[in-house]
Amino acid sequence: MSAQQPASVTWAVRLLYAIVALGLLVTVLIVVLHDQLIRSWAEGRRDLRRVLDTQGLDAVKNGDVHVPAFVPVAIVLFVVVAMLIWVLTEFLRKGYPWARVALTVTLFFLAVGTIAGLRTGAPLTFMVLSIASFPIEAVAVFFLWHQDTAAYLRGSWNAPGEDRARA
Template identity: 35%
Template sequence: MRLLGVLIALGAVVTLVIVLRVDDLVRTWAEGSTAARRILDTYGLHFLKDPPKFWPGTNAEYTGARAPRIVPVAVTLYVVLAGLYAVLAVFVRNGYESARISFTALVLFACVAAIGGMARDLPALIVVLGAVEVAVAVAMLVLLWLPASTRFFHPGPVEPASVPSVE
């Protein structure tokens, strides 16, 4: 379960980098939207992050050009995943097979999300940290499904305890 601690710590670092590099992430997002790119070029980043109620020009021209709230989503996702990892780790440590399966599904979901995020044009530091997170997660899953681990979750038949006679 040390790898779980590493995974949670890496998640915290990635979340912190997202908080610190949010402007770069918004610029990257704006490149994929014609209206957002026009606003970024004309009015600047602050108009995308915190647009006025009434845009200069026509409002229809800038519909849907408000930057996504990246930081609250990243922080919420990190807190929820870290909490679920911690809770499931307790049950995995106690040998519950259902927890091992749930833990595997959750880690695979997080890996797919991380790989999907890395496919974007993100800052290099976020991509590298995401790749390290995926590698740690895969290592953790391999260890979780090794034959020795399976024996832990499915021990052999337990011999009945001998009961002393009362003679």
């Protein structure tokens, strides 16, 4: 197998790291905009909307209904997904074909999770970032399954100029 990788692999890796960077941004925003998330969550519940309107956000936080633990869940989810993508990307770069399948499945489940998140009525910032993730994931999958990536993973890809160097 060539020591050099095709542009399709390079682009797939870049896009995978862009997805991780976007996940980091969302995680930081979850920490920073925690109160806005709680407010949005409370507005979506009939039993808490009245409490929020009459007594405020602190009453919702200290009430009988437990507020979801957005921050710890987001941090753990980010770390797990980022590490998974990092490890699988390294296997992809080293030429393991199963890593492409595992990355594709990971991206699929990220998209499903993002769709589920969109249905919760999250604040606009999170909606925009969620929608922005779809084209990045789609293009990453395109490059993961590009013909040059497939040839690279089969060991039959030749870097440009490599044929002339052998002659």
